[in-house]
Amino acid sequence: DTEVTQTPKHLVMGMTNKKSLKCEQHMGHRAMYWYKQKAKKPPELMFVYSYEKLSINESVPSRFSPECPNSSLLNLHLHALQPEDSALYLCASSHMDRGLSYGYTFGSGTRLTVV
Amino acid sequence: KQEVTQIPAALSVPEGENLVLNCSFTDSAIYNLQWFRQDPGKGLTSLLLIQSSQREQTSGRLNASLDKSSGRSTLYIAASQPGDSATYLCAARLPGYSSASKIIFGSGTRLSIRP
Numbered sequence: 070d071t072e073v074t075q076t077p078k079h080l081v082m083g084m085t086n087k088k089s090l091k092c093e094q095h096m097g098h099r100a101m102y103w104y105k106q107k108a109k110k111p112p113e114l115m116f117v118y119s120y121e122k123l124s125i126n127e128s129v130p131s132r133f134s135p136e137c138p139n140s141s142l143l144n145l146h147l148h149a150l151q152p153e154d155s156a157l158y159l160c161a162s163s164h165m166d167r168g169l170s171y172g173y174t175f176g177s178g179t180r181l182t183v184v
Numbered sequence: 185k186q187e188v189t190q191i192p193a194a195l196s197v198p199e200g201e202n203l204v205l206n207c208s209f210t211d212s213a214i215y216n217l218q219w220f221r222q223d224p225g226k227g228l229t230s231l232l233l234i235q236s237s238q239r240e241q242t243s244g245r246l247n248a249s250l251d252k253s254s255g256r257s258t259l260y261i262a263a264s265q266p267g268d269s270a271t272y273l274c275a276a277r278l279p280g281y282s283s284a285s286k287i288i289f290g291s292g293t294r295l296s297i298r299p
Contacts, residue, residue, distance in 0.1 A: 111291050111292055117286065157225065159228065178225075
């Protein structure tokens with residue numbers, strides 16, 4: 070298995086809703102990432118987990134709450150979002166090594182619309 | 185501030201032409217550089233990964249080069265086809281972060297191949 074699987078592919082939610090995005094990989098990667106991408110812009114890093122521990126939080130608002138229950142699964146819990154949070158949310162994973170020689174594998178993303 | 189720049193932002197060429205996409209980065213202590221392809225509304229597909237110790241990588245009609253001393257990478261596409269139309273992103277893995285590291289994306293080149 071060489072894929073990162075993201076569900077759902079599309080999500081529409083109201084500003085008072087609570088929802089979760091899910092990301093799964095079975096490549097043995099011990100680093101997992103959440104990115105946010107607005108139209109015609111490059112992906113922006115949100116969170117990094119390494120060995121199931123949060124290692125980087127790029128000053129993301131608390132209405133976004135990441136969780137890494139195990140080495141294969143990464144969740145992003147959403148609560149009280151704003152319309153400007155509408156974007157493509159991408160999950161990625163990579164191996165961990167001192168030489169940082171490994172590349173990233175991205176999922177196909179979740180298209181989120183906040184109404 | 186570490187930056188990755190891609191020029192041009194958009195490119196339109198007739199089918200069959202060979203073309204070069206450019207990526208420049210500000211830190212020569214790069215670990216690796218990865219080229220991605222993104223179709224509209226989709227995730228990122230990895231095309232080529234070049235390690236800091238390598239000069240180039242090839243996959244089919246694609247060839248990517250890396251020159252650390254000048255801070256440049258190029259993606260060469262031979263005999264372009266309409267199916268090559270997409271946004272191409274380069275991403276540099278740079279030092280200065282935790283063991284999980286992070287990659288810095290360029291803003292992308294939107295490529296259109298005219299039949």
